[in-house]
Amino acid sequence: MNFSITEENYIKAIYHLQQVDENVTTNELAAELNTKAASVTDMLKKLKAKKLVNYEKYQGFRLSTEGKKIALGVIRKHRLWEFFLVEKLQFGWDEVHEVAEELEHITSKKLIEKLDAFLEYPKFDPHGDPIPDSHGRMAAQKQINLLDLPVNEPAEIVSVGSQSTELLELLKHKNLGIGTTIEVKKRFAFDHSMEVKMKGQSAFIISQQLAQALFVRTI
Amino acid sequence: MNFSITEENYIKAIYHLQQVDENVTTNELAAELNTKAASVTDMLKKLKAKKLVNYEKYQGFRLSTEGKKIALGVIRKHRLWEFFLVEKLQFGWDEVHEVAEELEHITSKKLIEKLDAFLEYPKFDPHGDPIPDSHGRMAAQKQINLLDLPVNEPAEIVSVGSQSTELLELLKHKNLGIGTTIEVKKRFAFDHSMEVKMKGQSAFIISQQLAQALFVRTI
């Protein structure tokens, strides 16, 4: 079956919200999609009729098995295109999100399989997120939040918590990115800020908000 | 300004019809787009309001200068993507049209410039049609119809007159394609069929309809 771009965007958004909390609410989804609760209710009826969500009035909702499959398909396309944009077209990793939001809705199955082969079956996208394979399977990222990284343990940044331009701009400014090696030197309980250090550079302070958006793997 | 996918498809279709006859009619366009004359009239009012067509009720219409610019932009994207699909993703040249119909509507300007660079600024797409540059300029194809090719003059196929799957299937069957060298051996006035020959193969017959769909350049 085929789905509209809007339907795909709803499904993808529900998938992302489910990562945090299995049961998704109307207001949460409206906020995620910059739309109104009433519009969400309308769309949920459609998605329920298509058996993509399990939804009971006033009770919240979650994706059905079929819905998850659709979500993973869209995410696969999104992340493969991001990889293509960065690795082949020399885009910066902080400027590919919007373009991939459009490319992910191209329908050809053959296209995405051939693109995957052309890119030599990458496992992670430029933001460090795993790319689902054609069956929806993806590598588990055993990553922890920078807030939870013990002091003096070098770790590699593997993923960022959001794709907002504001965050990406800040990361660029501080020269932080996927693959950067970083170490926590000191924590300040008052505001949860922390002093961190990159190899060969002097230490600097990052805020709680920023630390929370960064995921690392110890090395 | 930004245009909807539907608007872009109308503009592109008008552009193509104008190649044959400068003044385009409502019915022609409806046939080209597989829609109804009433829908065309509605859209023409919109395009006129946006100053993309010169249109007077009942009088037919043509693209404005601005409209032509939009059309060339869409055609540029379409042909660049076709080139990408064939050269990089190993698609057959007869299976790229539908996919490119979707890709041509991706809006990022930066994407298309980077794609152009990645492909090393190709001048012709896999069907032999010239690719407009970022200013809308394209190489003129001094090509003639196979129907008009003199007997015993070897020529190279540079373009096909339509992208219909029926035509492409026939070409594949006969092993004809862009770049094929061909020579007319004999013409039959009765049905305008002709005997042609490819280097190292025995001659065979092609119909008027097929010959009409092939454009060649003598060598």
Add this chain to the structure above:
DNA sequence: GGTAATTTTTAGATTTGTCTAAATCTTATT
């Protein structure tokens, strides 16, 4: 030049996705 045939446009309806405002349900509080 008047009528017939054809083309084009208008009028009114439909579908998809959205909105605001009002109604209804759930949850939190006392």
Add this chain to the structure above:
DNA sequence: AATAAGATTTAGACAAATCTAAAAATTACC
């Protein structure tokens, strides 16, 4: 357990793009 606050749904409207059927304009023809 009653009420207030908050979340969710319904009702009714709107814009984009489409359709069918009917009206209007153009063109073709005798």
